[in-house]
Amino acid sequence: MAQPLITRSNLVEGRILQRYKRFLADVTLPDGSVVTAHTTNTGSMKTCWEPGDRVLLEPAANPDRKLKWTWLACERSGAWVGVETGIPNRVVAEAARQGRIPGLPGLRDVKTEVKYGAERSRIDVFARDAQGREVYIEVKNTTLKEGPWATFPDAVTERGAKHLRELQAMVARGQVAAIAFFVHRTDVDRFDAARDIDPAYATELDRAAEAGVHTLPLQVRLDAQRNPEGTWTLSWDLGGLLPWIRR
Secondary structure, eight states, rough: OOSSSSSEEEEEEEEEEETTTTTTTEEEEETSSEEEEEOOOOSOTTTTTTTEEEEEEEEEESOSSSSOEEEEEEEEEEEEEEEEEEEEHHHHHHHHHHHOOOOOOOOOOEEEEETTTTTTTTEEEEEOOOOOOOOEEEEEEEEEEEETTTEEEOOOHHHHHHEEEEEEEHHTOOOOEEEEEEOSSOOOOOEOOOTOHHHHHHHHHHHHHHTTTTTEEEEEEEEEEEOTTSSSSEEEEEEOOOOOOOO
């Protein structure tokens, strides 16, 4: 079996009390103390957590940082949900380097955060394929759960629709473009756009797929292991693609 694409060790468990001011979460540690952790996810985080859920925190590498912890994941009814929004881009970029993105094998010359397009976006992952074509991959952290579906977005996103237009323009130029929905939870088995939350985005996604943009609902393997000394290790890998089943 291939090694995980990314691993984070020396994590500490706790129980979440509340999330507030978008960036902050209060967590009770096993010794009863309460700490405030940084959350990188500024979205609504609907269906990602409830008070009392187990969470995993990463201690800050910089001892001078004001917030000493970062919230990485939450356990919901026995399944793990990833809430750190920097992880998806790093996982997909590493998968591209190793030729392990389902539906896009054999990529090379992988770069991240490359400027492109008429609307001056930054593509999350840029590469070239075996034919030398440019490959543009937009990555979306996907955590909203609606029944067995993982859906995106969890709020109206005009910026997301702009990204879809840029990807279609790249296909029209003869290049390769993909929208990678990084399904950052392990308790769903299918994908669709959140059509009731942002109908315009759903329409644009359908249009992009018809135009030849690869739609990749990436099944994320998020594995949490408790170590003998009491800390935790999280690892990320990619499985196949979840089926895109329109609701």
